[in-house]
Amino acid sequence: MADRDKYSVLLPTYNERENLPIIIWLLVKYFNESGYDYEIIVIDDGSPDKTLDVAKQLQKIYGSEKIVLRPREKKLGLGTAYIHGIKHATGNFIIIMDADLSHHPKFIPEFIQKQKEGNFDVVSGTRYIGDGGVAGWDFRRKLVSRGANYITQILLRPGASDLTGSFRLYKKEVLQKLVNSCISRGYVFQMEMIIRARQFGYTIGEVPISFVDRVYGESKLGGSEIIQFLKGLLYLFATT
Amino acid sequence: MIPKLFQWLLGAGLFIAVWLAFVLEKVDIQLTEIQRTLVLISPLLAVGIFGLVSAVIVLYRVSTFNDCKEAG
Numbered sequence: 001m002a003d004r005d006k007y008s009v010l011l012p013t014y015n016e017r018e019n020l021p022i023i024i025w026l027l028v029k030y031f032n033e034s035g036y037d038y039e040i041i042v043i044d045d046g047s048p049d050k051t052l053d054v055a056k057q058l059q060k061i062y063g064s065e066k067i068v069l070r071p072r073e074k075k076l077g078l079g080t081a082y083i084h085g086i087k088h089a090t091g092n093f094i095i096i097m098d099a100d101l102s103h104h105p106k107f108i109p110e111f112i113q114k115q116k117e118g119n120f121d122v123v124s125g126t127r128y129i130g131d132g133g134v135a136g137w138d139f140r141r142k143l144v145s146r147g148a149n150y151i152t153q154i155l156l157r158p159g160a161s162d163l164t165g166s167f168r169l170y171k172k173e174v175l176q177k178l179v180n181s182c183i184s185r186g187y188v189f190q191m192e193m194i195i196r197a198r199q200f201g202y203t204i205g206e207v208p209i210s211f212v213d214r215v216y217g218e219s220k221l222g223g224s225e226i227i228q229f230l231k232g233l234l235y236l237f238a239t240t
Numbered sequence: 241m242i243p244k245l246f247q248w249l250l251g252a253g254l255f256i257a258v259w260l261a262f263v264l265e266k267v268d269i270q271l272t273e274i275q276r277t278l279v280l281i282s283p284l285l286a287v288g289i290f291g292l293v294s295a296v297i298v299l300y301r302v303s304t305f306n307d308c309k310e311a312g
Contacts, residue, residue: 128301132306133306133307133308134305134306134307134308135307135308137307142302143298143302145305146301146305150297150301154294155244210308238245239243240243240244
């Protein structure tokens, strides 16, 4: 039964022409080493830097069975990217991750192992327990992150240590059901996925991961992001 | 499943109800001056202690936040 498992990696991309070859190479390497069956679904949102052309070249190199292209016309939300990606996924498991190298594919075999261990519906990468962590964060960033996570834990008692992470493994039908039941965007979307998973009684396993911040200092933690987060937190607090 | 907000409101409501009962001397228990003062300020005390403990916890977690090497 284990041999029939296939893992579809969803890679939403926007202006990742330089990172895409690297992350694909890493994914192929770790999947080949571990022997698990896989495919990589690249969902490019009309990147102006021609990420899609790079993806097409990579498809020629690795084959269209391994690299599947499901581009979209313009930048749409992450939730819809997942929905779009799942539609064409042939795996029974879906892995979601960032395409900008903040998530390292070397953790994927650990995710898979963890899932098998407890037959978990969801396996979530966490920066906050075990030897999970971050690279390139200053004191302020760490303070905001830990503070926000603390408030979230107190208010929502979610049963998972890292709610805003986006490096996860889902059973395909679980991801399907969750995405269709979430209405939030941004950080809160990832939070809502975990909260809904708990509501539906899904089991959640955790794997410590390291997160290498690529875009901090640009738009990741502005005032509006924080306000969006608080609004979303309040929404989940009041409705779940 | 009652949303968390309402769980908190229920808990807070219960706490305030008991507190009010003491403050308005509806309860037939004799308290010393110190005890009475403590009861009176207990809501503030609770918030204060929670704030302090929270700050310590968060700062501890920040200081032990693993710094991973970028290599990979």
